[in-house]
Amino acid sequence: MEPRQHRRNPRALEPVLRQWWEALARRSGFGRTLLLRRVIAAMLVGLAAVLALTPGRAISPDDAVVVAARDLAAGTVLEPGLVTLRGIPEQVVPDGAARNPSAVLGRTLAAPVRRGELLTDVRLTGSDLARTISTNPDTVSVSLRLADPGVATLLRPGATVDVVTVGERQDEPVVLARGARVLAVLEAGTHAGERASRLVLVALDPVSATRVAAASISQTLTVTFR
Known part of the structure; x- marks a missing residue:
């Protein structure tokens, strides 16, 4: 039998919020500003923790693009060991990016490329x-x-x-x-x-x-x- 998960009743937070509000009302102008900053900072820390624990969208095989496996000079004829596939989110993939190594093998680089740089149609002669x-x-x-x-x-x-x-x-x-x-x-x-x-x-x-x-x-x- 699975253990019962206890959920915190939202009403249980009301006393805490009421105490914060009363403390805020009793503070002077400077003290009130300082308390507000602390409350906002605590909320931001909590939000950051939630975002850090939230898994991002997984990169699918369809998002794979061809990149340089190492630094390559202009005039290099691309061979299998010089390129590789890397998964990149679709929204940042530029137009003309090669999706399959066979599309670039045997082609010549028109300009130098760095390791990990995407290979697009305008990087190749033709x-x-x-x-x-x-x-x-x-x-x-x-x-x-x-x-x-x-x-x-x-x-x-x-x-x-x-x-x-x-x-x-x-x-x-x-x-x-x-x-x-x-x-x-x-x-x-x-x-x-x-x-x-x-x-x-x-x-x-x-x-x-x-x-x-x-x-x-x-x-x-x-x-x-x-």
């Missing part, structure tokens, strides 16, 4: 990132390896540049694309004996992007700043 800085829904991204690696170190995401190559004559440069927007500057490995080189990811319309990609196969490229 059309979603390109459309964040262009109103043209057909905007695509294309990568450039510049003739002078030092130029890449001067570029920052959001910068506007023109893509240039050498024409048939050395003194006749050819502008392949105007108004390209820099999306990311990615670290890239180099072969022995070569200077450090980075890949620059830019957003362009499809026609210009195709022209730049074709030229990069056999021609040296650089950019001019706007």
Whole structure:
């Protein structure tokens, strides 16, 4: 047989409340203020205790999102050991957050991320990132390896540049694309004996992007700043 639970009769609190009220009425202005502060402080302490003991809403498996398992540099190709799932309340999950690791595996980071940081569509290279800085829904991204690696170190995401190559004559440069927007500057490995080189990811319309990609196969490229 379960033990009977005793409930305190609300009327039992009436004498206590009456004593507080009478004590408050007898106090002077300063004493009354001090007593009120003590009563309010006691009520707040009690409320805090109740809130601390009240269990929060459990995070369901549907709230899991993909986060970085450790600090990752821009240009990192995501592999299984580099990402993990973490449960986060739905109300704080940003738009575009990846829900399944398969959605990001094999993709390249467009910017550095910290351990535990959520991975969203605009953190990865691709059309979603390109459309964040262009109103043209057909905007695509294309990568450039510049003739002078030092130029890449001067570029920052959001910068506007023109893509240039050498024409048939050395003194006749050819502008392949105007108004390209820099999306990311990615670290890239180099072969022995070569200077450090980075890949620059830019957003362009499809026609210009195709022209730049074709030229990069056999021609040296650089950019001019706007």
